Amino acid sequence: MRAFGLIIVLLTGGLLLWGVRDFPLFGAADSPANGGVVTAYYLQHTMQDARVPNAVTTVLADYRSYDTMFETAVIFTAGIAIFAILRVFDDRGGRRLRKSQDAPVKGDQYRIIVGTTSRLLIAPIQLFALYVLVHGHHSPGGGFQGGVIIGASFLLLAVARNLQTSLDRFPERRFLAMGAGGVLIYAGTGLLCMLLGRNFLDYGALQAVLPATGPEMARSHGIFAVEIGVAVTVSASMFAVYAMLASRGRLKDGL
Amino acid sequence: MPTPFQILLHNFNYVCYVVLLMIGLHAMITKRNLIKKLIGMSVFSTAIILFYVSIGVNNGGDMLAGHDGRPVGNIPVLEHGIGHDAITHPETIDPRRYANPLPHVLMLTAIVVGVATLGVALAITQRVFQDYGTLEEDEILAQLNNPQENDD
Amino acid sequence: MIWQFDTLLLVLLIVAAVISLRIKDLLAASVVFGIYSFLMCLLWAVMAAVDVAFTEAAVGAGVSTLFMIATVYQTTRRSSD
């Protein structure tokens, strides 16, 4: 098996290195990718089209928003898939519950210090997450990063204290509904644009709904609505995956 | 025809991405422990993301930094002053001064897909441990060849 | 884009990947994989891909390392290779 693996690795590595020969120089400004029409259009028209200085956010949520919608669907799918594989409702399921045979990790005596500091930290973390989400137009950040940081604040509570305290604040029924709800916000915005007569996910149509905004600002608000949907789904799914993995699907005794 | 040494010098990033890719692929094929396979899978996915981001790097071509006082090849976010007057006439922005935003968008997707796949794989690993009591592939196959207790 | 810093990071990345795959203790391997992800995030930040670096730090390094550690806690830390 080892020799077989080595042969495949050398074969693929040789093919890829042979391909590197014809690559444009690293960082070349006139390479087909960097000097192309598409890149120039993105950088030059991000302000004109959507009033969003961060070109990455514009491309992510407006020019290629169909991609990002299905990427949010991937996160929602991961949450549902792990729920389907791991979740066990009645603990008397008869399956032998193998506890891991390792010695418990020492260091429980620091629980009070860790617990208190994490409790103090969680509120600023969530505030920062909202800042990242809202400020995605002007600086690097946006739906994914904001959503993960909100999820991470609940994970911090689950790791510092125990899973049950986190689940009291973010129960199972809520994070499953939020998972689907976030993607529905995203796809719903796109559908709204379709109902208003333009193509799917064409936020220019939202100006009919939003008070006193031109098509560009409508696009900017559309991007923001979509980012909120992404943040909701990502935070719910990340916490759901951790809750399932840390408790072998029983959502009782976490790490 | 660039000599191999020139390639190593200029395109060192691409050579390193191939090395990381091969480390990941080798681990996925030959490692016996399931979680080690998953670490190899993550290294494999991260190496592809490194390749994509390396495409987007831009050193501004002939515009040396400080040539016209403004930095080159920086983050694809338009500075406040420049961005404002780009609304009316967009051609004032010179794309060579910014990194290429498209690979960055694609890689946000790839990172998230990588974590989603890792999560599902770890869930399956836990169920395999519940059924067979071990994470080593050869021990599991040994149990399969002389089944004592698993249902068929 | 200071190429010395870029080269150093790339070498450290390869070293971290090899270590993470050779350590026998799975908990340690997960933590070294976290280091690998943070190095990758640093490298992308140097390459002016700050959005990707932000996401990798939060999603790639932070959360996936935690998933691995949660799984190792529920299974076993011993690994034969």
Added chain:
Amino acid sequence: MTEHFPVFIVLIPFFGALLCGLLGMRWPRVCPGIALAGMGLAVVVAAAILQRVAEVGEWSYFVGKWEQPRGIGIELRVDGINALVLSAVAVVGWLVAVFSPGRLGRDEESKPTQFYILFLLLMTGLFGITVTGDAFNLYVMIEISALTGYALLAMGPHSRARLATFNYLIMGTIGASFYLLGVGYLYLHTGMLNMAGIHTVLAANPASSVALVAFTLIMVGLWLKMALFPLGGWLPNVYTYGPPLAAAAAAPLVTKVTVYVMVRMMVTVFGWKWVFGGGGWNEAVVWLAVVAILAGALMALAAKDLKRMLCCLILSEVGYMVGGAWLANRWGMTGAIYHILGDAFMTLTLFLAAGVLAGRAAIFKLERFEGMFRRQPWVMAAFAVGALGMIGLPPTCGFFSKWFLIRGGLEAGHYGYVGALIVSSLINAVLFFRIFEIAVFGSKPGKHGYDGPQVVVEPDGVKAKGGDLLALYGAAAMVVVVGLGSGWISGVIQRALEVNGVPLAAPAVLAPAVDETPTNDH
């Protein structure tokens, strides 16, 4: 409203899954209804798309109205090829949705809502793959259908299903990552992600090792995901030990849609001249397909239980399609695309019948077919129709796809491929008549003549419910309908291939003076 149809067909199962996600927690009974209604609507929309594309020829839809300059937005393109695949996927999805309510309770653990969410997301991924005209968006869709496939197949009661799904996940991730790497190399070389855009730039400067490496990576990645023989080790275990409902949903679709992706890459993205202009290395791929066909057939002969046999047949069917596509002439490609449609329905029929007969057991030894014609006459009749399709008897679709493939093989002068097709059809005949013999005469060899002991028939627990039979007969009927409609279907495919510049004969090979135009003369 009709001009939104290309994106509409992807959104129907997507919104269905989200509704299941929201409502399914409190009212699990609503999910089968959503699935049935959604897939029914999808069939109607797919038929409307097919009908319009058959006239107009091509339909492109820009998400978000970003048309100029080309490549900044995501474009969905539907032409003759993917309109047909779209309709096949929609009908198969609807039949599995009809089949699922009765079957669900027994197989999956107590999570019906999650099953329907994953099933509808799988259909969303497959529709997305078929419709998209953007190379990176295709990767996202491949990942959605892959993730839902892993979860559906890992949900089953059998412990070996999870180990098999773990290997499937590793191989599937390697395949999808190779495809992603290939798209990255293409983007590096052309600066475009839009399939039509890549084609125009590649046509301008074809000779570059980056494009060649990209093509190799994409092909190896797709062959890994469609389980072409040497790379398909993961398939038999996954669909044998996986839950029968998930196998019935994934087996007929996932590999076939990946073959469609390969065809799309060869015909639209790289272009016919680029792929076949170079040396004769397409001969090597056809010989690889011949190896796949024969290996799949021999493994099926060696298989002792029904589901493993069907899985090995899938491996050889993939060999048919890959060989047909690489014959470098239009009839071979027509046969490959037509086989995607036909094989989806044949595999669905056989897997639905296996699901009904085997029930919860993963291993359904062939000896248990004893007296099955008397015990389950309706199920066995549908199984027989699927079997005749596999063997290739008219009027089933199997016959016509083999007809096109053999014609392509003869025109390309590749007699090894034609021989492999014939040999594997004979082996299919042996496989299925062996089952019929056991079903009628019993499994003790040598003692069945007229005076042989009558097969004792004891009723066993397997009883087919209403939903099963409706789905089974729908699938069996589709096998025959696709066969009867082969003239119209091959006409649509021929026109689509003609538009995409697929010549009648391979450029290098001087085809015999076949001068009749490709009008559908039969």
